[in-house]
Amino acid sequence: MDLRLTEKVAVITGSSKGIGKETATVLTEEGAKVVLVARHEDGLKQAVADIKEKTGKTLDYVVADVTSDSDAKKVIDYVKDQYGQLDILINNAGSAFAENFDQVGLDDWQNDLNLKLFGWLRMIHAALPELKKQGGAILNLAAVAGKTPPAQSSPTSVSRAAGLALTKTLSKDLAQYNIRVNAVCIGLIRSGQIEKRWQQDAPDKTWEEYASDPKFNIPLGRIGDTREAADVIAFLVSDAASYVSGTAVNIDGGSGAAL
Template structure:
């Protein structure tokens, strides 16, 4: 089965670890060239060394919230690979509190990281994606569709990302640029593993991942590869008639469609 990645260039923000890194690995295995982006050089060097076994991978140390970061990153992709076909906006973090506990500065920081960084990256990428068509994939969270108590400001940032995804898909379809999103639920990550070590270090990962998840129909925490596989598909030629959708990767936990 041909995913159409051979020779294509991909940039993934927040890709030194977790879902971003795993997505890079899956796309490299299918023939893509990948630019990793993150703030920490040590983690990027480690990821590049490990991933180079699968294909051509470069990295750039960059905080996506800084002024001009989008142009700097995209220019590096063009300089290294000569083209751009796929942008995965994965930069983000977990920040969820009750409304009364959040300062205005926290709102601004969260929106800048999770929404505006994707806006800036997409704007910088657009001229190059228009050349051959391509794909933009925005990572959000299931709270963006169904906000719960004490999920602010992240639920609002993620909801805005979903609206942006749908509107962009309608504007950019004429250039054969597809724009989709994934809504992440409980997926294995550094944060989840720290929670495991803090809450139940006596349990194996398999035991922890399958304990106390009654609100998730599949009854467990998802693996990083399970998220990366969906992202890889949505950005591939196999999904050539899919745009403007937001796919839940949550084991069925979200009450929203």
């Protein structure tokens, strides 16, 4: 399928590794111009080198922190100056802080919401004037816990749930500008954090053996790969999904309890 992404300009936050980096790779393969965003320049340079090795194309990047209003504006100003347009914003920056409610202080709540919910809001506010010019797509990366929060998942599941409500609201408010807003809810996907758990819990097992352990209770029988998440994200931000807005797609191997 032709995703019709050629010459589209995309910004991806948290894209120096993991799903963000893999999504940048897929969009680049599909012909998009991608600007990577993360806090650490060393990681961004490595991501650019890795993607160039795979695709033969050199990506742009901006060092920025989504918890900063001025940094969010800096990213969009750079894209406007360099490319003259913005078609796609993918809000991927974030981390999972989950604890028993009794162990979570007010500062923890504020920090989590500031990174996730308000990180999305900062980037969207900054990007909106450019997206309004020709329409486009916003994609927010949430987690299945945002739909069905388990025990000991504060504050991350609450931040994600708020982000899903924001996604639905924006899909209605921004439709008049032909801006589509969707989310994906990530389950267990191979990442640096999960690989550390693998090395700690079962260093004698291969990745395939560890990923398919029944203890994860994944109906498809294994932990997912970043490429599998990136392919879904690329579709949702592409013109091939031009009539899809206001939805949150689970990428979890069937393990989620909610549609």
